[in-house]
Amino acid sequence: MINGERRIERPLRWAMVGGGRTSQVGYKHRTGALRDNTAFQLVAGAFDMDFARGRDFGVNIGVAAERCYPDYKSLFAEEAKRPDGVEAVTIATPNGTHYEITKAALNAGLHVICEKPLFFKVEEAEEIKALAEEKGRILGVTYGFSGQSMLLQMRAMVAAGAIGDVTIVNLQYTHGYGCDPTGDKTNESQKWRVDPAVAGPSFVLGDLSTHTYYMSNLILPDMRIKELLCDRQSFVGTRAPLEDNAHVMMHYENGAVGTMWVSAVNAGCMTGQRIRIVGTKASLEWWDAYPTELRHEVQGQPGQILYRGTDYLDGIAKDDERLGALHVEGLSESWANIYLKFAIAMDAKNRGDEELLKDLVYPSIDGGLEGVRWIANCVKSAEQGSVWVKYE
Structure with a gap:
């Protein structure tokens, strides 16, 4: 159970690029990173393209004015001159800027946490993965929902054979x-x-489905897609060629089939992220509206609900527990869980502890690269007329 005691020797000195006053995600990053004040300490940032607004914002959240910078280049250059310069940076900027900022951060010797989707092209993600390995740095991706402990319970139950062989994967992330x-x-x-x-x-597909797709890979780490078909629409015509709705069908290498419905035009929907894993013996279903619950349905038996924080859960789920059974947690705790693991991974990389890194489950560069690959294959299928394409 996580109780706030330090897991690494000291908090890592941390900065943000983006995430300022007008950001939709900046507060989520800070909530996650600073929930355990033993993991990260926010000491610098380039919070906004408008320098004056960004500096005013930074000062208002406790960052020294002289460590609020006009852009990421000056942030990296000036912090490198300081004996107490930053060690890690979060990139919370629009998608098109991720590649250049991530590359600059790694070349500056920093660990990186980046918003999803990482980049536009698989080749860019593969290049950055190689650069991170060369520099000995961690690159984490903020799939913010993936820190929910009941997803790890699903992973453990599937691995233990509790639902038999997986046959159907049903994924949905929609809102209106x-x-x-x-x-x-x-x-x-x-x-x-x-x-x-x-x-x-x-x-x-990039903004929503990559979250749910990553979580499916977290639950099913040994399953690989063989081919997929993506049919996407722009129901608000001015958004074309970008889609605001898409349906994806998947064939997995083990013979299982899958579907993903992703949409920003599911009118009236407020909590549309669901994951259902069907096996030959039973099924598991998680819904982000009730993140502390996991529905377990065994064929021929009454359905049951497993609750977060209880003694009967697998150890991998209990390790990420924060509040105890009956005390409701949510997205803030999920972000805090992945940020704590980012810090543990960065500390382990600094110390050369590859054994710890081998078994640490968190959204790493591999998950980010796979997200880029997912988008690329979906777009390829859709642009060819919604046909089956080999997953590459």
């Missing part, structure tokens, strides 16, 4: 906030998401 296109022009956090030059080749 894209029904009104007004925000495409007026909302700072929305405008860039529907601009191909900044968002990349997809909207909801």
Whole structure:
């Protein structure tokens, strides 16, 4: 159980690029990183493209004015001159900037935590993975939902054979906030998401489905996609060629089949992320509206609900427990769990502890690279007329 005691010798000196006053995700990053004040300490940042606004924001959250920088280049250069310079940086900027900032951060000797999707191209992700390995740095990806402990319970139960052989994977991440296109022009956090030059080749496939796809890989680490078919739509026509709705069908190498529905135009939907894993003996289902519960349905028996924080769970789920059974936790705890693991991974890399890293489960560069690969294959299928394509 996590109780706030230090897991590494001292907090890592940490900075942010982006994540300022108008950011949709900046507070989530800080909540996650600073929940355990033994993991990270926020000491610097380039929080905003508007330097004056970014500096004012940084000072208001406790960062010294002289360590609030106008851009990432000056942040990296000036912090490198300090004996107490930053050791890790979070990149919470629009998609189109991730590659250049991540590359600069690794070349500056920093560990990196980056928003998803990592980059536009698989080749870029493979290049950055090689660079991180060359520099001996950790690159984590903020799949923020993936720190939910009941997902690890699903992983353990599948591995133990509790549901038999996996046959069907049903994934969904939908909401209705894209029904009104007004925000495409007026909302700072929305405008860039529907601009191909900044968002990349997809909207909801990159912004939403990569979360759920990563979680499916977390639960099913040994299953690989053989081929997929993606059918995507722009129901708000001004978003074309970017999609605001998509359906993906998958064939796995072990013979299992899967589906993903991802949408920003599921009118009225507020909690549309679900994962259902079906096996030959039983099924497991998790819904982010009830993140502390896991439904376990054995064929021929009454369905049961497993609850977070209880003694009957697997050790891998109990290790990430924070509050105890009956005390509701949510997305903030999930972010805190992955940020704590980022810190543990960075400390282990600094110490050369590859044995610890081998068994640590967290969203690493491999998960980020696979997310880029997922998007690329979905886009390829859709652009060829929604046909089956070999997963490459």
